[in-house]
Amino acid sequence: MEFTWMSRWQPHLLAILRIIVALLFIEHALIKLFGFPPAGQPGLQEVGTLLWIGGVIELVTGVLVLLGLLTRTAAFVAAGEMAVAYFMVHAPRGFYPAVNMGEGAILFCFVFLYIAAAGPGAWSIDGARTRGRAVR
Amino acid sequence: MEFTWLSRWQPQILAILRIVAGLLLLEHATMKFFHFPAPLMPGPLPTLLIVAGIIELVTGLLITLGLFTRIAAFIASGELAAAYFIGHFPKSFWPGINMGEAAILYCFLFLYIAAAGPGAWSIDGARSRNAPIR
Numbered sequence: 001m002e003f004t005w006m007s008r009w010q011p012h013l014l015a016i017l018r019i020i021v022a023l024l025f026i027e028h029a030l031i032k033l034f035g036f037p038p039a040g041q042p043g044l045q046e047v048g049t050l051l052w053i054g055g056v057i058e059l060v061t062g063v064l065v066l067l068g069l070l071t072r073t074a075a076f077v078a079a080g081e082m083a084v085a086y087f088m089v090h091a092p093r094g095f096y097p098a099v100n101m102g103e104g105a106i107l108f109c110f111v112f113l114y115i116a117a118a119g120p121g122a123w124s125i126d127g128a129r130t131r132g133r134a135v136r
Numbered sequence: 137m138e139f140t141w142l143s144r145w146q147p148q149i150l151a152i153l154r155i156v157a158g159l160l161l162l163e164h165a166t167m168k169f170f171h172f173p174a175p176l177m178p179g180p181l182p183t184l185l186i187v188a189g190i191i192e193l194v195t196g197l198l199i200t201l202g203l204f205t206r207i208a209a210f211i212a213s214g215e216l217a218a219a220y221f222i223g224h225f226p227k228s229f230w231p232g233i234n235m236g237e238a239a240i241l242y243c244f245l246f247l248y249i250a251a252a253g254p255g256a257w258s259i260d261g262a263r264s265r266n267a268p269i270r
Contacts, residue, residue: 003206006251013251017244024240027232040232072139096173098163106160107241110153117142117149 014121015068021111022066025078029059057081065115068124072116079112150255151202157245158200160238161212165193184222191215199249202258206250213246 006013030036032055035044045052057077064074082105090102097103120126142149167176168189181189191211198208216239224236231237254260 003204003210003250006206006210007253010248010251013244013248017248020240020244024231024237027230031232037228037230037233039228040230070139072142076139076142094173096163097160098167099174103160103238104241106156107238107245110149110156111241111245113142114146114149114153116139117146119143 011122014115014118015123017111018068018071018115018121018124019066021108021115022062025058025108026062026066029055029062031055033059054081054085065112065120068120068126071120071124071126075112076116079109079116082106082109082112147256150249150252151257153245154202154205154249154254154258155200157242157249158196158198161192161242162196162200165189165196169193188215188219199246202254202260205254205258205260209246210250213243213250216240216243216246 027037027040031040031043032045032051042051045055058081061074061078061081064070065078086102086105086109090097090100090105093100093102097106163173164176166172167174168181168185176185192215195208195212195215198204199212220236220239220243224231224234224239227234227236231240
């Protein structure tokens with residue numbers, strides 16, 4: 001009944017989740033700021049618009065979470081941005097996430113909130129810095 | 137520099153994440169079988185999607201309730217990996233275009249839950265708390 005053989009890999013799986021989520025988040029930034037990949041929605045944004053600012057937040061927090069640098073703070077900011085995105089863009093289109101297309105935003109929001117609480121897991125700059133301090 | 141005030145709520149936030157993801161997974165099952173909140177596609181479902189919907193219904197319920205959480209999350213993770221490579225990956229390499237972003241997020245999130253367990257507020261947790269008393 002017990003299914004615990006994976007639990008010894010929890011920090012590494014958290015790091016893999018963190019890296020995957022950050023890379024997907026950066027993809028949203030690249031679509032908005034650089035129009036890459038080309039057919040991505042909502043496409044290249046004008047500098048200074050709300051979606052462009054969203055793209056900047058996604059790029060900065062995405063890179064920080066990816067590297068595991070200032071992970072908790074960056075993830076908290078990203079979670080907040082996704083909550084705003086959900087209620088501004090998706091919630092007006094319909095209550096159900098399957099209809100309003102906001103499923104990704106919800107998942108990003110709660111995963112980042114969890115990372116803000118749990119920290120980066122394995123393989124992070126934060127972790128390397130903390131270990132460095134303990135040696136000194 | 138330190139941002140640790142949320143860390144005392146880690147089990148509760150993991151439970152919220154688990155419940156939100158479980159309910160969102162259930163929504164995919166209800167779309168397939170009950171056309172709620174909207175039908176997935178017109179016409180009858182292909183067999184493969186019926187199997188996928190059954191997996192989503194059962195594992196989504198178990199994950200939401202936190203019952204056999206780790207096994208259910210492991211199976212759901214595998215189903216979403218299959219869904220990504222069968223349903224989304226052939227359309228494009230980029231998740232922003234092949235619409236497979238949610239599938240990737242589910243897959244790795246459930247894999248993590250399979251390792252981390254259910255967090256707070258779960259039937260598994262209530263059962264194991266009772267177990268030493270008996």
